[in-house]
Amino acid sequence: MTDTSWSLPDDIDAVRDALVAWYEDDHRSFPWRETDDPYAILVSEVMSQQTQLGRVVAAWEAFLDRWPTANDLADADRSDVVGFWTSHSLGYNNRAKYLHEAAKQVTTEYDGEFPETPDELQNLQGVGPYTANAVASFAFNNGNAVVDTNVKRVLYRAFDVPDDDAAFEEAASELMPGGESRVWNNAVMELGGVACEKTPACETAGCPWREWCHAYEIGDFTAPDVPTQPKFDGSRRQFRGRVISILKEYEKLPLSKLGPRVRVDYGGDHGKEWLRELCSDLEDDGLVELESADGDENGECVARLRR
Template sequence: MTDSDAAAADASDDSEAASGGDHEADGGGTDGGSGDAPGLPADLGAVRGALVDWYEADHRDFPWRRTEDAYEILVSEVMSQQTQLDRVVPAWEDFLDEWPTTADLAAADRADVVAFWSDHSLGYNNRAKYLHEAAGQVESEYGGAFPETPDELQELMGVGPYTANAVASFAFDNGDAVVDTNVKRVLYRAFAEIHNADDPDYETVANALMPAGESRIWNNAIMELGGVACGKKPRCDEASCPWREWCHAYQTGDFTAPDVPTQPSFEGSRRQFRGRIVRLLGEHDEMDLDTLGHRIRVDYTPDGEHGREWLRGLLSDLADDGLVKIEEEDTQIIARLQ
């Protein structure tokens, strides 16, 4: 899309701007703009409309954006928490094919769900456990019907503030503004007040920005912005960012973003070996200690530094996490998914 428009240029506040979207701005006057969110542009209606129009004009067509089923949405959110969306698509489709409803998932063996998770390289196997557990909660505590408010959704295992608002928004159009690392980056760059704050209150600003009662379209739109136009490497013009005329970063050229804690390297980490163990146990049902050890690392020697004692430690933690069961038969030690 050609955009052009030199941008920064006029910082003038005229505007009703682009759009003509169908969303009429905020219900007049009530929030008069920046009442509880100093630092937001005065013409909030234009800012909101520009983003929503931009999203509606063109956005990535992920399959979970075509459903309003809370369970399907939840599965997509949990999978997306740290896996690239393009990789989530096939896993999401396979998962729902295998367990189409919360009743199906709740009735499944956890070991099968964990094995699926590992087999689809979705990482963080605890999330499979959480999802299985959450399905059980929906069945037993809500009679199979998802709660519809963020507060209630947060009671589900593995569902925190972000996921609760995402599900409430995308399934029920009933959420508050989502705040994840993408949204934080957008807000930090766009609005100087956030950028300059010692301890930015993202939640308050995000909610002040969101048009009340339109969480579904809004949260989709602002996350799309963070993913497509305002990623770590900004693509303002290429993506025709709708906020260029208001954006502090675009006008100053300062595209710094909030620090995201960097993970310790994965290669050689204990997480890597946990992952290998779970993957192997998903393929072999049960394995004895030394066979498992030799299969997860070439330098495994029963009595060496990375030997039985080391492996017992990993398995013990996996057992504490409820992912693995350790059985002692005679002198043999056998592990299987739990």
């Protein structure tokens, strides 16, 4: 039975827009992200199953130089394909055999045209649900929401989705904007790959979901694939999360009242200037607004959560 004790934020359009804008502003550059050729994308997906993406680039480019189309690969000698796979340390040789067979299917069973839906793509040799969905998404913008280990980690942390496959599928599907599987699946996988890794990089990667993230709010970044809590107590990230959590409870707070709520030892080296700097960082990230209190001759600063 699916766990239904979780829910996504009410402002789901803002959540979607924030992620897509973050991805489109700056993301890792891989050549297969610059094409919608289903053959080239299939090759990249099969190669990436056991190999780090940085190493895949050179192998992918060399493979396509040698066999630029599915027809070229279908006409190749299988031993040459397997030999290429081995020489580039791309994992199990069976994947090379399956890729070769899939190319033959495309040329003989589909008249050289790739099928375009996840279900149809699974008819190709060695193409499982994940790979089929990736090709449908990135080549034809016709896929479902991707759910891999990185995406599960993001959903678990950000929206408190339980460690349940059905719940992950439901949450991922609800989040994805209709008809935008290409950009969305790229974006959410990028989020899990650079910002919400096993050790999160919330600030340095500029995670666009900090405003809504449950883990960021409470400071617990465990996940299904991260059973041990990364060092967090006393970190700057912890206090940033506390500021966000506290400001969610109030319309606004003067720093003099916010500080003692953020840390019990507020004062001295961790007093007004420390808190102002912390809030300024959050303001730079677009999460908090700082303003002078009306009529306050002492220049008291007030913090509010940006909406």
